[in-house]
Amino acid sequence: MSKPYILLVEDNPDDIELTQRAFAKNHIINEVVVLRDGAEACEFLFNSDRAGRALPQVILLDLKLPKVSGLEVLEKIRAHEGTALIPTVILTSSKQEEDLLEGYRLGVNSYVRKPVDFNEFVEAVRQVGLYWLVLNEAPPVAGGGI
Amino acid sequence: MSETTTDAAVLQPNLALVLERITDGFFALDADWRIAYMNAEARRLLRVDADPIGHVWLEQFPKARGRLFEREYGRAMREQTPVQFVEYSTTADCWFEVKAYPSPDGLSVYFRDVSSRIEAQREVERNARRQRAIIDFGRSALGGLSYDQLLADALDLIRDVLETPIVEVYRYDRQRHRFVVGGAIGWPTGTAFDPGDPPLGHVQHSVRTGEPFVSTDLRIDPRARTLASLEPSGARACICVLIGTPYQPVGTILAYSMQPRTFAVGDVRFVESIAQTVAEAASAHESNRQMRQVIESIRDAFVSVDRDLRISYVNERMARFWGYSPAEMIGMPLADITSPSADAGARAYGFFEAALHTGRPQYFENLFGERWYEFRIYPFSDGVAAYVRDITRRKAEQDRIIELNAELERRVAERTKQLELANKELESFSYSVSHDLRAPLRAIDGFSIALVEDYGEQLDERARNYLDRVRKAAQRMADLIDALLRLARVARAAITYSTVDLSEIVESFVAELRDRDPERAVEFVVRPGLEASGEPNLLRAALENLLGNAWKFTRNAERPRIEFGQNEGGEFFVRDNGAGFDMSYGNKLFGAFQRLHAVEEFEGTGIGLATVARIVHRHGGSIRAEGAIGKGAAFYFTLPSHPDGAA
Numbered sequence: 001m002s003k004p005y006i007l008l009v010e011d012n013p014d015d016i017e018l019t020q021r022a023f024a025k026n027h028i029i030n031e032v033v034v035l036r037d038g039a040e041a042c043e044f045l046f047n048s049d050r051a052g053r054a055l056p057q058v059i060l061l062d063l064k065l066p067k068v069s070g071l072e073v074l075e076k077i078r079a080h081e082g083t084a085l086i087p088t089v090i091l092t093s094s095k096q097e098e099d100l101l102e103g104y105r106l107g108v109n110s111y112v113r114k115p116v117d118f119n120e121f122v123e124a125v126r127q128v129g130l131y132w133l134v135l136n137e138a139p140p141v142a143g144g145g146i
Numbered sequence: 147m148s149e150t151t152t153d154a155a156v157l158q159p160n161l162a163l164v165l166e167r168i169t170d171g172f173f174a175l176d177a178d179w180r181i182a183y184m185n186a187e188a189r190r191l192l193r194v195d196a197d198p199i200g201h202v203w204l205e206q207f208p209k210a211r212g213r214l215f216e217r218e219y220g221r222a223m224r225e226q227t228p229v230q231f232v233e234y235s236t237t238a239d240c241w242f243e244v245k246a247y248p249s250p251d252g253l254s255v256y257f258r259d260v261s262s263r264i265e266a267q268r269e270v271e272r273n274a275r276r277q278r279a280i281i282d283f284g285r286s287a288l289g290g291l292s293y294d295q296l297l298a299d300a301l302d303l304i305r306d307v308l309e310t311p312i313v314e315v316y317r318y319d320r321q322r323h324r325f326v327v328g329g330a331i332g333w334p335t336g337t338a339f340d341p342g343d344p345p346l347g348h349v350q351h352s353v354r355t356g357e358p359f360v361s362t363d364l365r366i367d368p369r370a371r372t373l374a375s376l377e378p379s380g381a382r383a384c385i386c387v388l389i390g391t392p393y394q395p396v397g398t399i400l401a402y403s404m405q406p407r408t409f410a411v412g413d414v415r416f417v418e419s420i421a422q423t424v425a426e427a428a429s430a431h432e433s434n435r436q437m438r439q440v441i442e443s444i445r446d447a448f449v450s451v452d453r454d455l456r457i458s459y460v461n462e463r464m465a466r467f468w469g470y471s472p473a474e475m476i477g478m479p480l481a482d483i484t485s486p487s488a489d490a491g492a493r494a495y496g497f498f499e500a501a502l503h504t505g506r507p508q509y510f511e512n513l514f515g516e517r518w519y520e521f522r523i524y525p526f527s528d529g530v531a532a533y534v535r536d537i538t539r540r541k542a543e544q545d546r547i548i549e550l551n552a553e554l555e556r557r558v559a560e561r562t563k564q565l566e567l568a569n570k571e572l573e574s575f576s577y578s579v580s581h582d583l584r585a586p587l588r589a590i591d592g593f594s595i596a597l598v599e600d601y602g603e604q605l606d607e608r609a610r611n612y613l614d615r616v617r618k619a620a621q622r623m624a625d626l627i628d629a630l631l632r633l634a635r636v637a638r639a640a641i642t643y644s645t646v647d648l649s650e651i652v653e654s655f656v657a658e659l660r661d662r663d664p665e666r667a668v669e670f671v672v673r674p675g676l677e678a679s680g681e682p683n684l685l686r687a688a689l690e691n692l693l694g695n696a697w698k699f700t701r702n703a704e705r706p707r708i709e710f711g712q713n714e715g716g717e718f719f720v721r722d723n724g725a726g727f728d729m730s731y732g733n734k735l736f737g738a739f740q741r742l743h744a745v746e747e748f749e750g751t752g753i754g755l756a757t758v759a760r761i762v763h764r765h766g767g768s769i770r771a772e773g774a775i776g777k778g779a780a781f782y783f784t785l786p787s788h789p790d791g792a793a
Binding site for chain 2: 012014015018021063064092093094096114115116117118119121
């Protein structure tokens, strides 16, 4: 049984590094698994093998992804029995009204806009991590891999 | 012989006594036509003053020569037979009934004045003649005789019946309000007859009163004054009768006799009857003429048919359409007309029948060859009337309008489609902008911080300052992107109207501003209860922009004051006493990325007012600004009321 980890679905290497840096600055030591596009994410999540891993504790999902968009990935996560309950947070640059509405309609747990100001970004990541990894009680089937 | 003489001498006084007493006129002629005796009555009747005894009869009464008197007396003596006759005496100017008894010695003549009896009898005959004449005349008036012919007939008839040699008629000229001679017969040759003669006094008399003017002798009649022109004609007695009424005169008829004459009442009535008939004919003629003028003035083709669908009237235009002249079409059955287009003709015929049978007007459009005609058929008591108009041009215009409309609709649809596409493109563009343009900025900021954090010791103050500026620039660009997106969103947003309490929005935003910047003391004057109709979110954004600006630009004011209200012209306004602006740059105020202040002085993207202007315009309103450097700025905007919003 693997340790609880964070799944980051993000294609921009700068954002990946900055997000990881933000985790580090906030002393979040959980492993961060990074997937570079929507197709990869689907394959990872819906393949029972999953390189021997359990399901992630929380999924941080960018919206604008190559191949399969973030919203499509979200829809699949919620439609799939095994992944339906995984806490999923949209972490994106967009705050388009349509994206917000569609995200919540598809059952996202949180919608966080990445600020341009890195200090604000660090703070946002801190709060997300604190909330979803510490404060929030995960649903029984998800993440724990019991 | 002597005995006889004696007898006669004896008898004479007695006989004379008897003869003087009888009421008849009596005279005796001897065999040589000498007057042997004449009683007083005879002398009175024959107007004999001097003693006629012994005079030859024809010498005493020369006017009797060759007349019935002479002829009959001669026959009585010749044939020794009594004679009896009635004759008019020009000597006595009366009618005598005469009985003459011959003897071998001569002739005894008894006579009496029977003028009144004869006159009565003749009057009966004349009356009968007048009646016949009036009836005949009325008949010819009804029988489609032209008005002019009718007038000519009237003149002849009056002359014949009244035995007046001169008859004339005046016509009333309605345009010039005067009578002009319209026709005359019997003017003696050598007498001037001028159609332009001014009307005579008695014409005016009858026109004024409406009563006939009858004069026994014009020369002594005080009412007939203007007779100078009549004098040479020798006319003496006159009847003048008005045609029509004094209110609506048509003309006058005048009949003159050459001798003084007392016209019989029947004569006057006769002329009045003729005048009455003429007046009726004139009225019919006039209304006919007017009707015809009306019909001919119609630019439409016109045809009326009787209840058997035979043509009763057709105007020039209509007849030409069918290829006939109007005259040859009267009475023609509609069915016999060869239409320029058989199908269209049959169709039109059906509508004529329908109008006749249903009694309802019919309206239809019909194509004859290449031309369109509009038919309007109206039933009336004697048949139906049809107005036909060439509407080819109107039809073509209608077709063109329909075509243009279709074209317009097609273009609108096309344009709409293009717009929809453009909107979609814009949407995905904005999406990319918000997502893709921000990511590099975040990287710039993030790695600048990383540099400072990880390599801080190796950087001097100046390097850190540069990095700080890099970060500020990135932040500013992020703000610009957000502002641009807001502007684009305003352009695209659908507007659902409702009543919006502007004052409330202002109040709540003022509270927010104070919260954000508690150390600033700004006086706010907000007029409560100002409402407008519009999209609440957009109006909020506009007001927040204006108030935000006012808040920003009053930063350096001594006693900052911001006001929201509505002026007398109905414009809402946000006014401040801050930095203001130079009115000569006023036109740049509402353009995107236009700034009138340095960024270091007052921060901002330069898109706020562009957004406000766009919001106001999208609501159908207008916006303007007033200001002066150092004296503050005021923004005035209107928001027209919209049916969906109560305000």
